[in-house]
Amino acid sequence: MTITLTGVAIERGSRILAADVSFSAAADEVVGLIGPNGCGKSTLLDVIAGRLAPAAGQVSLSAADSVGLMAQGRSASAGATVLECVHEATGVARASQRLASATALLESGDLSPAASQAYDAALAEWLARGGADLDDRMAKTFAEVGLQADPDQTAATLSGGQAARLSLAGVLLSRYDALLLDEPTNDLDRAGLELLQGFVADADVPIILVSHDRAFLAATITAVVEFDPVLGRTLLYRGGFDAWQAERAAAREAAAQEYADYASAHAALTTRARAARDTANRGASTARRKFAAGRVDKVTRDRMVDGATGGAQAARRIEAQAERLPAPEQPRRQWQLRLQFPALPDAPRVLASLDGVVVRAGSFTLGPVSATLHSRDRVLLSGANGAGKTLLLAILRGTQVADGGRVTALEGRLTAVLDQGRALPDSPTALAAARILLPLLTAEEVRTHLAKFGLDADDLGRSPSLLSWGERTRLQLAVAASRPTAALVLDEPTNHIDLPAIEQLEQALAAYPGAVVLVSHDARLRSTFRATSHWRLDAGQMVTETKED
CATH class of the missing domain: 1.10.287 (Helix Hairpins)
Known part of the structure; x- marks a missing residue:
């Protein structure tokens, strides 16, 4: 199978995001879509998947071919079970509905050639999607990705790490003719990343993906389609990620x-x-x-x-x-995030401490954990998905009550936070949500501050729920950078932001003299972080606390 785009234009509202996008992806090819937040990468995936119509141009693929889309955000339908999410991700849910409808038509007594053909086509699709043995394969794949979840469990009760493993399982179980993956590495631990990387490398179908994980891109993609804001057009580069960087x-x-x-x-x-x-x-x-x-x-x-x-x-x-004189197009000036975390000059020596802390969440137990966070500590908090990292961060911040032990939590006024879910206050507009988070600033000061993070009047006028994941992340980063703090608590900070913003984040962290607690599965960010302590969680237990050079 080959996916071919010819002169495709994509839009958001009345604004053209990109025009004249042309490239193809054949079997065994992995094409990475790269560009700044908001340039239209996710929208293009929706167009290729057939969810949206292009503003111009066409997407060509065989009518018999199926395209699977793993969308960014991994939000399950309200009340959906783990089993239902897997059926939806693999396309078996849709195929089962078609098969049930075709079967019901035959059972009603309609034995016409059209009814028989509809049944044959629905059965063929259900078999092609892997419906016949999906439930049997699911148990093995869940074990492979380390997901301990009951198929009848409500998906919304899964932790962020478990939800990431569920999404990974959906990808591994899929039998589409082509795959579209939007930020597939978000929230995956090292084992999950290795599984995903191996799957992508071994796949014999076209894969088009969006990712800001530099190590993953370097290991997987064979071509780059760049949304280049400097040159003002989309460009195709044949070759891997590192070759693209040099060519660009x-x-x-x-x-x-x-x-x-x-x-x-x-x-x-x-x-x-x-x-x-x-x-x-x-x-x-x-x-x-x-x-x-x-x-x-x-x-x-x-x-x-x-x-x-x-x-x-x-x-x-x-x-x-x-x-x-032949006048070439003038390269555009690219907006760039300028990120700096101001620090309190006289922070307390001890910012937080845990002494034999135990927290129970259903069948999972965190602890007992003992740890101390000092004013200049740089802590890398690691562990597999479901090990309890986000729960430990909540204890440190004082937003989770411990069931045992003694907790001296971080003071909210001294701490800036970027949470994994990128949660924002429930407000009619993003501006109203930002004003709740920045109570000391006037509305005009909030607008001016957020403009430095690429959020304009149109963005701030929308409901927070309509902001993209990248826009939510930049809003939280803007809040974190709005006042001097003694500590930063960052849970997967590179999720949803573009490559230039990730580089700015690395520089800002290097310059910040306060305490930092970092959870990240981004291999390159971890390598540049210069941790002074490594807290490693394994199934709720702190197994090591070692100083690093």
Whole structure:
């Protein structure tokens, strides 16, 4: 199977996000869509999946081919069970509905050729999606991804890590002819990432994915479609992630040099034309002044004016030459996040402490855990999905009550938080939610501050639930950077933000002198973090607390 896009344009409302998107993805190819938040990557996946119509152009694939979309956010339908989520993710739910309808038609006594053909087609689709043995395969795949969940359990009760494993299981169990993956690495632990990476590498179907996980991209993609805001177009690069980075840098440098050469040549010709015109004007003015003073006769004056006129003609020729220069498109100035976390100058030496803390959440028990967070500690909190990391963060923040032990939690006024779920206050608009989170700022000050994080009036006028995941993350980062703090608590901070923003985050963390507690499965962020302590959780137990160089 091959997916082909020809001249596709995508839009949000009345705004064109991208135009003339053209590329193809064949079996065994993995195409990465890369670009800043809000440029239209997820929208393009919806267009390819057939959920949205393109504003222009076409997406070509066989009518018999099936395309599976793993959307960003992993939100389960209200009340859906784990089993229902797997059936939905693999396409078996839809195929089962078609098969049930076709079967009911035959059972009603309709034995027409059309009814028989509808049944045959529905059965073929159900078998192709893997419906015949899905439930048997599911138990094995759940064990493989480390998901301990009852198929009848409500999916909304799963932790963030468990929900990530459920999404991964849906991908591994799928039997589509092509796959579209939107941020598939979000919230996955190292074991899950390795499983996903192996699946993508071994797949024999076209895969088009969106991800900001640099290590994952470097290990999987074979081509890049970049939404380039500097050059103002989408570009196709054949080759892996690292090759794309080198080619992109060269392309931008070449475009900048081409425009600089044009601008320099145009400026030089314009200067020559101006000088010729000024000389001509001075010559004509001098001729008239000398004639009026009786210093030259009329013939000499006319000859001098004619000479000046020739200079004006030369100026016009030079100006025409400047206008004929082929003008390349000027590279656009790209908006970039400028992130800095201000720190309190006189933070308490001990910010939080846990002594034999135990927390019970259903059948899961965290602890007993003992730990102390000092004012300049840089803690990497790690563990498999479901090990209790997010629960431990809630204890440190004081938003979760312990069932045993002693807790001295972080003071809210001293702490900035980026939570895993990117939760925002329930408000009519994003601006209203931001004002709740930034109570010391006026409405105008809030707008000005959020504009630095790429959130404009249109974004702030929408309901918080309609913000993209990237926009929610930038809003929370804006809140975290709005005042001096003694500690940062960051749960998967690279989820949902683009590559330039991730680089800004790394720089801001390196410069922040306060305490940091970081949960991240981003291998490159972990390598640059320079942790002073490593808290490793295993099934709710703190198994190591080691100092790192």
